[in-house]
Each structure stands twice: as C-alpha cells, then as structure tokens.
Amino acid sequence: MRDEEKPAIRSLPLFREVSTQTFEGLMAVSYSQAFPPQLDLFTQGERADFLHILVEGSVALHADWNGREAVMAMVRPVSSFILAACIRDVRYLMSARTLERSRILMLPAVDLRAAIRREPELAAAVMSELASGYRGMVRQAKNLKLRTARERVAAWLLGHAHRQGGVNGFTLPVEKRDLASYLGMTPESLSRALSGLKTQGIALDGARVIITDRERLAAVAGYDPLIDEVGDDI
C-alpha cells in the first residue's frame, strides 16, 4: 500500500484507538489496488474474504434478485465496507462495484478477526462501527417504509447538503440513476420528483442542485433527526 494513504486509514473510527503495532501488522498483510469505473469488486453470495476500505473514488453496494437490482448503499472515502460479513465469516448479502476509478485497500478478514481477538480496543471500535451500521440500515428502512418517493428525494438533498458541511449548492456525487435506485425509485420518478421540488425550495441545472429555501424543503421532506441525522450520536 502507499504510505500517503495511511494517515487517512489510521484516522478511521475503526483504527483510531488501535495500537500502532496492530495497525501496522494489519496494513502489512493488506494490499491496495486501483480499479476502473463500473468494475464488480465482489458479488452477493460469495464468501467474505476481505474487509474493503475505500481510499479514493466511490463504490455502490447493490443487491440483485430475480432480475431486479437495487443500490443499497453508496460508499465514499475514507470508509470501510462489509464489515459485518467479515466478522461473521459468512457470505456477502450485497454486491459491490466501483462508480468511479477507485483505490481500495483489501484487508484479509482472517487477519482482521485475529487482530480483534488480540486487541480489545479494536473490538470496541468494531462494535461501535457495527452498531452505527445497524442504525444506518434502520434509518434506511424507516425512510423506505414511511416516506413517499418525493419526500425521500427532498430528505436526501437536505442530508447531502448537510453532510457536505452545510452548503446550499452541490453537484450530485453519483449518476442520477444510481441515486434513484438508492432511494428506491426509477430514474424517471427521480427526475419527476426533482422537477416537482423546483417550486419547493430548490433550483436545478443538470447535476447541479441549489437549495434556495431550506425551510420549505425541510417541510416537504419532513426532516427528522431520527431518520436523517447520520451523525449517529444523538
């Protein structure tokens, strides 16, 4: 792996509190690789052999069933993914593919599990990460069950603006069809939902979105910390 990647990985919640020895040991057995866009990293049903850490680029986790597909999560740097399957040493429930050219660190699950057994700090971090991931999925399920398509779009726009540091304008970080799938709708529905929101506090120009009336948009979305506030510690 490249040395310049290390500080970012070291500062992940997962590794922040871990001893240098353990961290270096894990990095020594990991390898970093660059992948082109639209490449399948792994497929649901395969055994989870590696914890993946996205260093650069972006990755979609998606699920396939009966010829249908749904994006379940969009991963941004720097963060790990499919921790749960690695911990339990079971099969992936989701497939992963790169959206852009991406650099990914692959950490053998067997080494991760060994390190967890050795180091309580790592175990604690994994626990916290899993709890956070679990709650993230609960939020997503709530979002899907309780909100309409348009409400989900409005809430996502607000959430994204917030995660970007409270900005008002941004360009969509992924293609609209992927966002649509992530939000549980078709690209056509997303397009129409966005159009419909033009009178509800946003301005559009292609992939560029400007939130012109945060209050109004929040009212449409029914913005709720218990669904939308990803900063988990509330």
Next chain:
Amino acid sequence: MRDEEKPAIRSLPLFREVSTQTFEGLMAVSYSQAFPPQLDLFTQGERADFLHILVEGSVALHADWNGREAVMAMVRPVSSFILAACIRDVRYLMSARTLERSRILMLPAVDLRAAIRREPELAAAVMSELASGYRGMVRQAKNLKLRTARERVAAWLLGHAHRQGGVNGFTLPVEKRDLASYLGMTPESLSRALSGLKTQGIALDGARVIITDRERLAAVAGYDPLIDEVGDDI
C-alpha cells in the same frame, strides 16, 4: 428476576460464553417485569437506558413519522432488543410496545457497557449479535426494495414455516394488521395478497395458514437464501 428465567437467558448467544461471575453480576442489577398487552415500553427519541430481553410474550418495534407508523421488527422470546442504541449510548430509533402480555428483563445499559469493557467474551458476543442484526436489516431493506407486496407475503409465509421447524401449517403469531405493517403494506393489501395466494400453494382459515404446495409458493416468493434465510451463517 425469577430463577426459572435464567437458563433461557443464559443460553442466549449474547451470554452463552460469558463467565458465570459476569452473568450473575448483570442479572443482579437487572429487573424483570411483566407488562400487559399493547403497552408502550419506550418511545423513539428517548435515551437508551436499558437493554431489553423478551423472556415471554411478544413485542413490536415500530417507527413513527409524520403521523404514519410502521412496524420495523417483531420480537419473539427469548431475545434481546435495541442492543445497538445501548452500546452507543444514544437515542432509540424505534419505539416498542407489547403485543401480548409479556415478561421483559431490563438490563441497565451502563452496566452492560461496563461488563463489555471487562470481558472480551461478552464483547465478542455483542459484536456477533450486532453483525447479525445489521445483516437482518439489510435483508429487510432488500425485501422492501426488490419485492412486490405479494412476493413479500409469500416469502414471509415460507420463512415463518421454516423458522417454526419446517411445518406446513401454523397460525399467524401476531394480528394481521401488525404483520401487514411489518411487511410494508396496509391490512387491506395483506388480505388481498393472502387471498391471491390461495391458488398458489396455500390454504387459509382465519389466522390459520397451511402451505399446500411449497414449491409453488416458493416460486411466487422468489425465495432466496440471501434475503430469507435468517440463520445467518451461510
């Protein structure tokens, strides 16, 4: 707490590998309480002060937003619930209410967290439980995003029959409106979905269901281990 409850709790994945000393210590600070049906145990947004363990009865975890409600999970004995919120010391994302008269053991989250710090076996069990819970929510989100209402009903019937020990006939363990909400549809839609399945391998008599043609029902459901097989270790 009652002594006759202990063995069942002791044999939970969470406590199975824990030292007797730690287990007894945790039991000593917990208390067991019986609740009538339809009682609210806690409400989303409240601070998670107790890990709950359902000893007897049944509990629904539900989410509320903007006047709408959705059942997110149905808990059956003996199992713990809202572990993630307790670990992270944050607010509940879901509310809980009893469906029947229930006996619940309440374990102070602060004591649980202390015990986890002391005992690696407990930490390992919590990790495993959280990973399992996370994967359960992923399955649920896949179910919601990929399947139609009728397919979800068919899959649930098969899954329930399987969890009951591979039986063909059973009576619904909860009221149909709660099942409907859990499956992400209205009671009317559940009723119609069940009716529609009468020609697809099931027979109905009120809350009693008999699977007459497992193959056929599985074909309608698009039964998939990566969504439906709750025994996680595949």
Next chain:
DNA sequence: GCGCAACTTTGACATGGATCAATTATGGAC
C-alpha cells in the same frame, strides 16, 4: 471537434397498492 453511446428528461399510459366505505367475522367480558 465529431460521433456515438449512455444518461436524462418528457409524455402517455398501465398498474400495484392505498384509501375510503361498508359488511362480516372474531374474541373477550359478562
């Protein structure tokens, strides 16, 4: 910078589920 493929938007239409309303069934309490 051209051209083509992929993505997006828009329109027309179909449909799965929701909603509303009216019966019918179910299950305790007495």
Next chain:
DNA sequence: GTCCATAATTGATCCATGTCAAAGTTGCGC
C-alpha cells in the same frame, strides 16, 4: 350464550409510481 368492540374482508375508486417510448442531452473516445 349474548353483546360489543375490534379486526378482517370486500368492493369501489384514486393516486403514486412504474413502464414503455421518444426526444433531448451529456460526455467520452477517437
């Protein structure tokens, strides 16, 4: 058993969203 509240079913209708089709638009490769 009878009564009454609650749940479940059934029917009619509506609406959000999906589907299909046809333009637009974008952006990348050569």
